[in-house]
Amino acid sequence: MLVKNYIIKRLLLGLMVLFGVILxxxxxxxxxxxxxxxxxxxxxxxxxxxxxATVELGLDKPIYIQFIKYxxxxxxxxxxxxxxxxxxxxxxxxxxxxxxxxxxxxxxxxAVVIGIPLGVNAAKKKDKALDHFCRFFSxxxxxxxxxxxxxxxxxxxxxxxxLLPLGGQLDTRIKMLYEIPDYTGFLFLDSLLSGNxxxxxxxxxxxxxxxxxxxxxxxxxxxxxxRSALLEILSEDYIKAARSYGLKERxxxxxxxxxxxxxxxxxxxxxxxxxxxxxxxxxEAIFSWPGIGSYIATAVVALDxxxxxxxxxxxxxSYILLNLTADIIIALDPRVRV
Amino acid sequence: xxxxxxLKTLKAKFKQFKQNVFLLKRNRLTKLAFYGxxxxxxxxxxxxxxxxxxxxxxxxxxxxxKLLSPSFEHPFGTDELGRDVFKRVLLGTRISLNTALIAVGxxxxxxxxxxxxxxxxxxxxxxxIMRITDVFLGFPPLLLAIAIAAFLxxxxxxxxLAIAIAWWPWYTRIVRGxxxxxxxxxxxxxxxxxxxxxxxxxxKHVLPNCVAPLIVQxxxxxxxxxxxxxxxxxxxxxxxxxxxEWGLMVSTSRNYFLNAxxxxxxxxxxxxxxxxxxxxxxxxxxxxxDPKTRKN
Numbered sequence: 001m002l003v004k005n006y007i008i009k010r011l012l013l014g015l016m017v018l019f020g021v022i023l024x025x026x027x028x029x030x031x032x033x034x035x036x037x038x039x040x041x042x043x044x045x046x047x048x049x050x051x052x053a054t055v056e057l058g059l060d061k062p063i064y065i066q067f068i069k070y071x072x073x074x075x076x077x078x079x080x081x082x083x084x085x086x087x088x089x090x091x092x093x094x095x096x097x098x099x100x101x102x103x104x105x106x107x108x109x110x111a112v113v114i115g116i117p118l119g120v121n122a123a124k125k126k127d128k129a130l131d132h133f134c135r136f137f138s139x140x141x142x143x144x145x146x147x148x149x150x151x152x153x154x155x156x157x158x159x160x161x162x163l164l165p166l167g168g169q170l171d172t173r174i175k176m177l178y179e180i181p182d183y184t185g186f187l188f189l190d191s192l193l194s195g196n197x198x199x200x201x202x203x204x205x206x207x208x209x210x211x212x213x214x215x216x217x218x219x220x221x222x223x224x225x226x227r228s229a230l231l232e233i234l235s236e237d238y239i240k241a242a243r244s245y246g247l248k249e250r251x252x253x254x255x256x257x258x259x260x261x262x263x264x265x266x267x268x269x270x271x272x273x274x275x276x277x278x279x280x281x282x283x284e285a286i287f288s289w290p291g292i293g294s295y296i297a298t299a300v301v302a303l304d305x306x307x308x309x310x311x312x313x314x315x316x317x318s319y320i321l322l323n324l325t326a327d328i329i330i331a332l333d334p335r336v337r338v
Numbered sequence: 339x340x341x342x343x344x345l346k347t348l349k350a351k352f353k354q355f356k357q358n359v360f361l362l363k364r365n366r367l368t369k370l371a372f373y374g375x376x377x378x379x380x381x382x383x384x385x386x387x388x389x390x391x392x393x394x395x396x397x398x399x400x401x402x403x404k405l406l407s408p409s410f411e412h413p414f415g416t417d418e419l420g421r422d423v424f425k426r427v428l429l430g431t432r433i434s435l436n437t438a439l440i441a442v443g444x445x446x447x448x449x450x451x452x453x454x455x456x457x458x459x460x461x462x463x464x465x466x467i468m469r470i471t472d473v474f475l476g477f478p479p480l481l482l483a484i485a486i487a488a489f490l491x492x493x494x495x496x497x498x499l500a501i502a503i504a505w506w507p508w509y510t511r512i513v514r515g516x517x518x519x520x521x522x523x524x525x526x527x528x529x530x531x532x533x534x535x536x537x538x539x540x541x542k543h544v545l546p547n548c549v550a551p552l553i554v555q556x557x558x559x560x561x562x563x564x565x566x567x568x569x570x571x572x573x574x575x576x577x578x579x580x581x582x583e584w585g586l587m588v589s590t591s592r593n594y595f596l597n598a599x600x601x602x603x604x605x606x607x608x609x610x611x612x613x614x615x616x617x618x619x620x621x622x623x624x625x626x627x628d629p630k631t632r633k634n
Contacts, residue, residue: 281573
């Protein structure tokens with residue numbers, strides 16, 4: 001019963017935060033600029049276009065009516081038109097989203113596959129070399145400018161070792177030679193489904209560098225949190241009991257202790273996905289990765305305000321949703337219930 | 339009598355300070371980070387005096403020396419206009435530290451009074467202020483900073499302001515937590531009983547007792563803020579050319595870096611080193627000021 005109440009409360013808070021985020025973006029786009037209509041249609045717009053935008057955005061109406069209109073537009077998915085392509089921002093988001101999701105998915109897998117074992121082994125050998133490495137790695141990963149890591153990896157693996165491609169999602173030659181079916185819109189999934197090994201290999205090799213770049217931060221975070229959660233659990237009585245039964249240490253650590261630390265890991269993972277999404281803004285353009293990160297990076301340079309706002313709203317909404325999920329996962333853990 | 343008491347408190351404070359320095363020195367990594375921060379501040383103060391900046395920022399161009407690899411004369415090589423990358427990286431130290439300190443300062447100015455008021459007065463005011471912080475924390479900080487900086491117009495001042503607006507809720511939360519517990523203490527109740535105005539209690543009794551956790555949080559944040567400024571500049575939303583800002587330098591180097599690795603590597607290393615040093619120091623300070631995590 002208590003859990004249910006908490007979840008309802010948390011959902012209401014989430015809704016309130018969503019509403020607040022919409023209010024902030026409204027202020028940013030419509031209230032703070034000295035001439036919102038002119039900003040919204042760009043510097044090269046004619047006076048007639050500005051006049052038209054004033055009516056379209058409802059800027060000639062009182063402020064609360066403007067807000068109601070803004071809110072309704074958002075609900076119906078009307079995010080305005082990109083200044084550069086003249087296309088609806090919502091459609092562009094839909095085209096640019098799959099590549100970004102693929103990257104985030106890959107980096108999350110890396111965070112689980114590398115971060116958890118690193119954290120477990122650091123906890124097993126507390127204050128030994130690996131533990132120090134783990135600490136240094138996680139502080140280092142938070143301190144690294146991701147855009148610089150991207151350039152550095154390109155220098156090493158493209159320029160100096162010539163092992164991996166510089167950027168893009170697929171080699172032009174392969175794109176011309178083979179037909180890649182479009183089942184899902186996700187290139188990696190489509191290439192897997194096509195079963196063509198040349199294509200799979202090429203798509204994968206294009207993915208490695210950007211995925212590793214944005215995975216550094218979640219790997220460090222997951223390793224660190226897994227370590228500290230495990231250390232706490234390892235001092236508990238049931239672990240002592242398991243050990244005194246004579247169970248193998250590996251079994252105690254990986255089966256009995258790790259299971260109870262997974263709640264922490266999942267929470268951290270959910271939060272770090274939000275950060276990873278924003279990190280793609282800095283990294284994708286370097287790898288010519290056609291996702292929403294590249295989209296907002298070009299929009300920022302061209303001061304394409306509708307596009308910037310579209311990505312901002314999308315990212316904030318996903319972040320809030322991820323936070324909500326993390327909190328509900330914690331609430332479902334029976335040990336946390338009061 | 340009064341003087342005596344004053345001396346006594348001073349002595350106690352000094353003893354505590356000595357103990358903190360002792361703890362700081364015992365942790366080798368934190369000690370190194372501490373010296374690193376001091377070195378950075380020295381560079382930030384001395385270099386712009388030794389190298390008058392306008393000469394080296396935009397006038398010191400030399401087309402015949404463009405994109406030279408590192409040598410004895412140019413330890414970090416030269417950039418596409420023939421400027422010395424080493425000098426520009428050194429000059430960038432002041433810009434990064436300055437903007438980060440000002441941004442954190444503004445965030446503290448907004449966040450701290452709000453947190454103290456929320457915690458001390460409680461009730462509706464508390465609820466209202468804390469829900470506003472919830473909304474701001476609904477954005478990843480870099481995302482909010484990008485959106486604000488883009489709409490205010492791309493320059494370094496606006497980037498600072500944008501970061502401050504994205505960061506203040508953290509300080510509000512910390513101060514509120516402290517204020518809630520401090521207001522139950524005897525000395526606050528006593529001040530209240532003799533009729534001290536509420537606002538005076540907040541600023542004279544509650545706030546000064548929140549300083550320690552604030553220092554830790556602020557010093558941990560400086561690293562993140564420097565990284566955010568560099569990221570904004572990299573995207574084109576912060577410092578504008580020809581300012582020798584590290585993020586901007588890495589951004590410009592993108593067109594040349596495949597044949598001039600030094601151009602992007604060194605400014606990036608400067609960002610990494612600075613952020614790392616502040617993060618390690620913040621981590622160490624937390625251990626020192628929070629006895630619960632202190633190692634024996």
